[in-house]
Amino acid sequence: MTNLNSSMPAGSVPAGSVPAGSVPAVSVHGVSRVFAARKGPGVAALNDVSLTVAPGEFVSLIGPSGCGKSTLLRLIADLDTPTSGSVEVFGKPARQARIDQDYGIAFQQAGLLPWRTVAGNIELPLELHGVAKATRRRRAADLIALVGLADFASHYPDQLSGGMQQRVAIARSLAESPSLLLMDEPFGALDEMTRERMQNELVRICAETKAAVVFVTHSIPEAVFLSNRVVVLEARPGRIRSVVDVSLGEMSGRNEDLREDAGFFHSLSQVRDLLHGTEVDANAPRTNAIPTGARGVETR
Amino acid sequence: MRTTQAGLLQTVLAPIVFGVVVIMLWQGLVTGLAIKAFILPAPFAIGAEFAANLQNVANGMAVTGGNALIGLLTGALLGILFAIVAALTRLVDQMAAPVVAALSVVPIVALAPVLYTMFGAGAETARQLVAALAVFVPVYFNTLKGLRQVRPVHRDLMRAYSVSSWQATRVVTLPTALPFVFTGLRIASSLAVISALIAEYFGGPVGGLGKSITSAASSSNYGLAWAYVLGSIILGLLFYAAALIVEKLITRRP
Numbered sequence: 415m416t417n418l419n420s421s422m423p424a425g426s427v428p429a430g431s432v433p434a435g436s437v438p439a440v441s442v443h444g445v446s447r448v449f450a451a452r453k454g455p456g457v458a459a460l461n462d463v464s465l466t467v468a469p470g471e472f473v474s475l476i477g478p479s480g481c482g483k484s485t486l487l488r489l490i491a492d493l494d495t496p497t498s499g500s501v502e503v504f505g506k507p508a509r510q511a512r513i514d515q516d517y518g519i520a521f522q523q524a525g526l527l528p529w530r531t532v533a534g535n536i537e538l539p540l541e542l543h544g545v546a547k548a549t550r551r552r553r554a555a556d557l558i559a560l561v562g563l564a565d566f567a568s569h570y571p572d573q574l575s576g577g578m579q580q581r582v583a584i585a586r587s588l589a590e591s592p593s594l595l596l597m598d599e600p601f602g603a604l605d606e607m608t609r610e611r612m613q614n615e616l617v618r619i620c621a622e623t624k625a626a627v628v629f630v631t632h633s634i635p636e637a638v639f640l641s642n643r644v645v646v647l648e649a650r651p652g653r654i655r656s657v658v659d660v661s662l663g664e665m666s667g668r669n670e671d672l673r674e675d676a677g678f679f680h681s682l683s684q685v686r687d688l689l690h691g692t693e694v695d696a697n698a699p700r701t702n703a704i705p706t707g708a709r710g711v712e713t714r
Numbered sequence: 715m716r717t718t719q720a721g722l723l724q725t726v727l728a729p730i731v732f733g734v735v736v737i738m739l740w741q742g743l744v745t746g747l748a749i750k751a752f753i754l755p756a757p758f759a760i761g762a763e764f765a766a767n768l769q770n771v772a773n774g775m776a777v778t779g780g781n782a783l784i785g786l787l788t789g790a791l792l793g794i795l796f797a798i799v800a801a802l803t804r805l806v807d808q809m810a811a812p813v814v815a816a817l818s819v820v821p822i823v824a825l826a827p828v829l830y831t832m833f834g835a836g837a838e839t840a841r842q843l844v845a846a847l848a849v850f851v852p853v854y855f856n857t858l859k860g861l862r863q864v865r866p867v868h869r870d871l872m873r874a875y876s877v878s879s880w881q882a883t884r885v886v887t888l889p890t891a892l893p894f895v896f897t898g899l900r901i902a903s904s905l906a907v908i909s910a911l912i913a914e915y916f917g918g919p920v921g922g923l924g925k926s927i928t929s930a931a932s933s934s935n936y937g938l939a940w941a942y943v944l945g946s947i948i949l950g951l952l953f954y955a956a957a958l959i960v961e962k963l964i965t966r967r968p
Binding site for chain 1: 865867868870871873875876877881885886889
């Protein structure tokens with residue numbers, strides 16, 4: 415799979431052309447987002463948030479419901495605009511980065527088009543951006559192999575399990591070899607076993623593609639297992655409480671054994687303490703340290 | 715394919731058996747109770763009239779069917795186009811909503827006499843217009859509803875891909891709306907035939923099924939009148955089946 419970045423179509427500028435190291439993948443400066451309320455001052459989903467993500471870095475956003483982690487991701491993706499502050503992606507305003515297709519995105523819902531096959535869904539962004547049919551086919555085949563769905567290329571989404579659909583969505587987000595991946599709880603609706611397997615696959619894919627990732631989750635083990643840094647947010651108003659460096663080594667070195675590692679548990683309790691730390695609200699969201707079972711499907 | 719063939723056999727065979735039973739009962743009742751022909755002719759008598767006047771019935775079906783088809787195509791095309799425009803611009807939607815609602819409660823065939831005076835009693839235009847208007851309403855409403863079914867995650871995705879609104883319409887909005895459009899078309903297909911036929915009762919040139927039914931009935935030729943009724947049933951079924959086949963062809967998975 416070393417050809418993942420080489421099979422980009424000629425003519426379109428590969429997103430990875432930004433010199434690594436010089437420009438951050440994402441830089442968020444003093445961003446606030448207030449949702450207007452019918453009466454009253456409105457809801458501050460985010461309040462003065464600043465964050466920088468280096469190229470190739472894996473950063474998780476974690477926090478209770480309503481802390482604005484999804485909002486922050488949507489601002490980076492330019493699916494929403496900040497009330498104040500600036501968001502830059504590879505040194506460009508978020509809007510320009512979206513137009514230039516500098517990122518790939520995956521949501522909690524796979525969001526596949528039910529009338530297209532697995533291959534058709536993965537080809538969708540390439541097709542929309544005018545990539546030649548043969549190139550498209552080849553690229554989709556590579557990605558289908560990457561996410562381990564080689565036998566299902568001509569299946570339709572409703573013939574696949576939730577986990578498989580999510581793998582298709584991830585393959586689709588990788589289709590244009592983005593240097594930045596934005597993932598909004600992509601495994602949120604999966605059972606714990608599928609979830610851990612998907613995390614292992616994501617670690618492998620990230621090691622291969624060298625993409626920076628901003629990953630929204632509310633699972634502490636998931637954040638720690640995947641990330642270089644875990645950004646802990648707090649709610650009302652949404653802001654960054656703390657940033658935890660997870661020193662568990664290179665992406666390529668992470669595997670199942672890491673889940674038993676002492677360093678893993680150390681970071682785990684660090685993040686957990688931060689999440690629960692100054693919580694006084696009796697209704698504080700219960701972020702279980704060790705998830706015990708399948709999570710409920712959020713219906714958003 | 716075998717399972718669908720078995721299913722097809724079942725869906726075709728069951729109504730045929732039911733139909734045969736009903737016809738036998740009908741025949742038995744009419745002969746058994748000696749019901750007069752002007753009240754209810756026996757099915758075999760209707761069948762005989764139908765066979766004897768096959769050419770006339772077929773001509774009637776062609777005239778009425780032609781009007782219904784022109785009305786269906788025009789009405790459906792306009793319905794879909796207007797729905798797309800209404801879905802794209804809120805203003806048009808708000809302006810059109812009360813008009814279309816009013817249109818849907820007007821008994822559209824009631825317009826036929828007015829339209830005959832507008833377009834002349836010798837032209838089929840009035841009938842085609844009546845059919846088109848009757849078709850427009852369900853197609854418009856269903857298409858508009860379908861165009862509003864785009865899931866938020868798909869809308870986000872299209873924005874993330876920064877595609878033009880036409881691309882988004884083609885790739886996501888129209889395919890999402892398609893099942894709804896076809897629901898509208900299926901309803902409209904039989905409405906077109908009914909409206910075109912009823913419109914003939916109010917005047918216009920002779921030759922269509924509606925005119926033939928009234929003239930046969932008024933000359934006490936009840937068997938023939940019922941033969942034309944049978945012709946209109948067949949015509950309605952043909953339109954419905956055609957709409958269904960087009961739907962299956964377009965929405966099938968390759």
